[in-house]
Amino acid sequence: MDYSISAQDAQRLHALRVIGREEIRPAGLRADRAGEPLPVGDAFFTRMLAAGFGRTRWRPEGQAGSHPVIAPNKGSTAVAQVLLAEEGAYWDRGIGVAMPGPGLGEPPILSMGTPEQKARFLGPFVNPAQPIWGAFAMTEPSGGSDVANIKTRARREGDVWILDGAKSFSGNSGRAEWIVVFATVDPALGRAGHRAFAVERGTPGLGGFRIEKKMGLKAYESTSFFLTGCRVPAANLLGGEAYYAQRAGFKGAMDTFNAGRPAIAGMAVGIGRAALDEAARFMQEDGLWADARLRDRWERCRRKLKAALLLALRAAWLADRKQPNMVEASASKAMAAPAAFEATSLAMEALGLAGGRGDHQIEKLFRDVKAMDIVEGTGQIQRIVMARKLVGLPHG
Numbered sequence: 001m002d003y004s005i006s007a008q009d010a011q012r013l014h015a016l017r018v019i020g021r022e023e024i025r026p027a028g029l030r031a032d033r034a035g036e037p038l039p040v041g042d043a044f045f046t047r048m049l050a051a052g053f054g055r056t057r058w059r060p061e062g063q064a065g066s067h068p069v070i071a072p073n074k075g076s077t078a079v080a081q082v083l084l085a086e087e088g089a090y091w092d093r094g095i096g097v098a099m100p101g102p103g104l105g106e107p108p109i110l111s112m113g114t115p116e117q118k119a120r121f122l123g124p125f126v127n128p129a130q131p132i133w134g135a136f137a138m139t140e141p142s143g144g145s146d147v148a149n150i151k152t153r154a155r156r157e158g159d160v161w162i163l164d165g166a167k168s169f170s171g172n173s174g175r176a177e178w179i180v181v182f183a184t185v186d187p188a189l190g191r192a193g194h195r196a197f198a199v200e201r202g203t204p205g206l207g208g209f210r211i212e213k214k215m216g217l218k219a220y221e222s223t224s225f226f227l228t229g230c231r232v233p234a235a236n237l238l239g240g241e242a243y244y245a246q247r248a249g250f251k252g253a254m255d256t257f258n259a260g261r262p263a264i265a266g267m268a269v270g271i272g273r274a275a276l277d278e279a280a281r282f283m284q285e286d287g288l289w290a291d292a293r294l295r296d297r298w299e300r301c302r303r304k305l306k307a308a309l310l311l312a313l314r315a316a317w318l319a320d321r322k323q324p325n326m327v328e329a330s331a332s333k334a335m336a337a338p339a340a341f342e343a344t345s346l347a348m349e350a351l352g353l354a355g356g357r358g359d360h361q362i363e364k365l366f367r368d369v370k371a372m373d374i375v376e377g378t379g380q381i382q383r384i385v386m387a388r389k390l391v392g393l394p395h396g
């Protein structure tokens, strides 16, 4: 296996490191101290747009390659994506999500959208004049793990689809140009009944946005909203009717997850590495390196993070070769989140009383890291996925 990256991806990694130190970490700390997401008009977003963030990897037909993707956080391979995710989260994972751009809505549009839909929904992100966002909404108030059982209903009425339901914890949806919303035409059909829609801002029936309180990752908004007789043009059904005739409805979301899990694992590792670096600084200043027990625990945490990152790179390497990576992708996330949690816990313990005051970078990382075990499939769900796969059961 070869985990090397192209010169252009190495350049991106370097750029991210510089911006991370100078801009991303201070912005994350600022939002955490304020206890709320950075507002849409924050000058930070304008500076980040100028630095190349906020772009899509999609290119208009015939222009692929002629206009290289310059976004510093978008690698050209899944392996590069994991390394960039790790580096970005090292500086601030909340800011990584707060960044303008199509976000989690981009993968389903890329995998399911028709050429016309890609142009309509991703075109504005090729070279935006101002920061704009896209969003992804699968999770519902009744629970996010059992994705096959989503309750938001979709029914066709002539040229429109009527959506009714509620979505929760969707990143950036309150400020998004469009939200990729998953709904079902018939719950009895399970996954085959799923449909994905690009629901544009201002669509009649889309509303009730409420930004949720979060223990960590405060820099970006996690928003719940309602779809009440929401009238979505038929042209916004991702992939069009033909796509679902092949019963591929659910696959779009799962594609997103399988591509996303190694990157989420990378992010967990990044948070854990940041905590260990901060702890090392603190332990050195306080003479704690002299304590062999602390030193040993610090080394063990580092080793676990490295192992988790290697697993994520392996999952990404398989994805780059279009080989099945379900077990590896789940394993990397199932390993990385607890390893990062252990690292931030050790860092908190090393801090002692200073950790309890609630104003140290490590304390912030300790709150931020929990979400890495939850998003894009909890640890329990990853273990279920792996066990089913290993004994030859279908995905479930």
Ligand SMILES: Cc1cc2nc3c(=O)[nH]c(=O)nc-3n(C[C@H](O)[C@H](O)[C@H](O)COP(=O)(O)OP(=O)(O)OC[C@H]3O[C@@H](n4cnc5c(N)ncnc54)[C@H](O)[C@@H]3O)c2cc1C
Binding pocket: 104, 136, 137, 138, 139, 140, 142, 143, 144, 145, 146, 168, 169, 170, 171, 214, 217, 222, 371, 374, 375, 376, 377, 378, 379, 380, 381, 384
């Ligand atoms: C910071 C943050 C950002 C998020 N961003 C988005 C977003 O942008 N878009 C979006 O759609 N969603 C988003 N989510 C939602 C996230 O995907 C869900 O929280 C996640 O899927 C878990 O769903 P749930 O919280 O409803 O827990 P539930 O599904 O209700 O599960 C509760 C607990 O039960 C466990 N559990 C569930 N089923 C089983 C089982 N069969 N066996 C064993 N244990 C089980 C779970 O692991 C969990 O610990 C976000 C969540 C967070 C915290």
